[in-house]
Amino acid sequence: MKRLGGDSLLYALMNVGTKMIAFIMLPIYTNFLTPDQYAPVGIIDRWTSMLIFLVILGTDSALAFYYFEKKDEKDRRSYIQSVMNIRLFMVLCLFLIVLIIGPLFANELLQSDQGLYWLYLSIGVLFLDTISALVLTVLRYEFHTIKVVVITVLKMFLVAVLSYLFLKFFVRSVEGILYGRIISGALIVLLLVKPLIKFISFKFDRDVIKDLLKYGLPLVPASLAFWVILNSSSFFLVFMKTPTDVGIYEAATKFAALITLVTSGIQMAWRPYSMSLKDKPNNKELFSKVYIIILLMGATGVLVVATIMPYVILLLDEAYYSAYQYVALLSAATFLNFYYLIISVGIFFMKKTKIISYAFAGAAVINVILNIILIPSYSIWGVVASYLISYLAAIIYIFVKSQKLYYIPVSLWKMSALFFVMLAGTIGIVYVQEHALSPLYIVLAWVVYVATVGITRVDKDLRGTRNHETN
Template sequence: MGVRELMDSIKRFSKEALIYGIGGILNKGLSFLMIPIYTRIFSVGEYGAIEILNLNAAFVSIIISLGMDATLSMYFYKFDESDRGERKCFVSSILQLRLIWGFFVAILSTLLVPIIFGLISNGDLNFEIYGILFLGVLINQIVSIASDIMRLTHKPGKFLLVSLMSSIVCAALTIFFCLAMNYGVFGYFLALAMSGTLIAIYSIHLIKNYLSFSRIYSEYWVKIIKFGVPFMPAAITMYLMNSTDRWFLEIYKGVESVGIYAIGLKFAYILSLLVEGVRQAWWPVAMELVQKDDNKKIFRNAAEIYLGSAAIGVILLTYCSPKLIDILVSEQYRESWRIVGLLAWQPVLYGFFSIICIGIWKSEKSYINAIIMGMSALVCVMCNWLLVKSYGYVGSAISTIIAYLFWITVSLYISESLWRVGYKLKIMLMQITLALGYTSWFVFVELGNMNIVNAIVGLIIILIILSMIIVDKEKININGFKKYIF
């Protein structure tokens, strides 16, 4: 890849990251506008029940997808402009398989999941809620495929439009069903299913040039399943890493603790504004850059800049979390501030993985990722088992940090052994240590005291992290960088 092509890739990545970032801000902004409403509509127990039901939906969605998102990403670029017809058939085949298989999974889940969950948690068996829940999951498969195509074709504007429309319609319907109609938890999932249906119809319209409904393209199904299914263990273990905390909380402390934890997690995901925009724009560009060894410098710089920026975000969010919680949520949720700064590391490290795992993907040894994630999920389960019973939702947050740090550390080591990029480990370790140290000190020692001393200490640490990024002499020349971005 020549200099001009390299800068074109950087330019496209920067513009798409900006658009995805703006979209994330708008979506999360709307989500935060709903938090004061949700915490006043639903009791802590009801909000905890919604969170547990969403965990059920997430698992069923993994089973339905069969790793087809990875299949679509892998094979989409294998069809050049002269193979548009075959690309259309392949994309249509993925959509058809996902809907047909998903229909049977949704039916079976509606019948079995409430019974199994009732035996485990002694909860009420409400087949109506589970039915509408899994219907929404099935419908969302269409939106998911459409979003993947928009991202793969470098159309972040359309991606942003669909995402915003989905959030706005869902918010409006939730207010109607839960406030005006007083449908409670059922109204929440009814709004999700109805908004999903409307957005799915519009999404089909947006990607119609990549679809054909003339027949069932079953000839691709074996290839799709063969490539996608090996990704499922990684998806399931990622699910375990992201959900074990709430399952243990529900078992040991009840749905009320899950409700408080879920609100803390919502605030922690403020940093996903940074993560999602960068991650969604980064991956297609990274798949191009990884083809040439002389692009390693970009991966090194991306890792350092991303982690440093995210660490600064964690510090700022940690310091502001007591006031944010106090302003936006009702009294019964106030204790959730204690876990915001800790849980913020989850989206940060998740986004970081997409940068530092590149050696695993370049070597085409994706099965290694499944093994590493399986080990990390086991660490997560063990930590939750040891900590949640004694320390509640704080123990859950700590367990999440430990599991994600283990995952990142092992993945980085394996990735470097397969394709050495030469990441600056000392700098990245210092960035994490400084930010995590401040978070722990503010939460456990200062108990959320937003005084001038804590603010000054945070500012000093931020300046230190910034200096690590700015002083590095290996960065791409800023003047030349600006020329290609603006």
């Protein structure tokens, strides 16, 4: 608990730093760019996030497993080198694909004559980030937490400063932001060159690559489905609504990332922490406490976001103000996006990673269907609903399957009560704000949530061991 708490705190501080930089830059970007001009930034970010899943090919989870499974340093390095080779090969393949078919769709997708050039720049960013990300991952597995924190914050700071300088003095468009990202990525790679040299090898160990792909490939459909859930809505908005709607939605999603100030530090610490406990005694009791603690933190965080968002959104240009109403529910979905990693330890321990793919494949289908049905009539609210419902379906399925594989003594009804009361309270708070009702109703939503925490008596689950089977 001390290790998880200490590393999570450091990573949380790191993410506070990076998110604060991002939040400071958002009103700067929106000052330079109108909603129509800002829309391509979100599209490129979502495009790049899809490519990242393809580049990784599930090797992040595979490396986490084998890094702690293998005790010999030489074996570990062989797995790291193989992961680097796989990822760089995928970047090359994606570049060739963009080179061949990019001219067919780039300008229409990004609604600019410069669209194809922007895609080329995004591949350059992807190449540099692929290299630095693997080095930082290994440093994280080695528990060099402070070094990871410093380098990550430095990278975000460089991106912010260089993007601002390009927008201010050279290119007032998406291009300026991409130039800032490329230069900052190159500087970070140079900073990491010493550990990086150890992970570069032109040898291909077939057995190691087979192990990595056997573990990781079943997660690729999950990653792609995850991308569909997270990002396809922006593309539906592009073709079914207006660029202004896309710009407002992108601004809302950036603010929804506030919730990651609570979750992202834990997420970065969780994989090495949970894998290192796989064979430890009494780990199930510890996992059950972590499940409840993180759910409480996330639910409380979402309610905080809902309460303060009308005031925080004032940082943006007035044209973006309507984005505030969507942020809290998007934050709830963002939390679910993180929380499935916590409650799926059984799936990863037992190497049943196909379950993750099944869950998110089904959720992606639900998401696409709901987007098609809801967006024409409800616009951004349709996106929010499809996003939240699809994630709920996936996380319920994953939790049930993980419990069957590796039972953790935690109460499902208590977890459900906390989440759905928080969700109802969030909807109520947004309704009160939209209709300018008395703030006392917001206080009431908080009172009901706190009462639910008391009624479910989750404090007993956190204090000591008890038999949860009856729950």
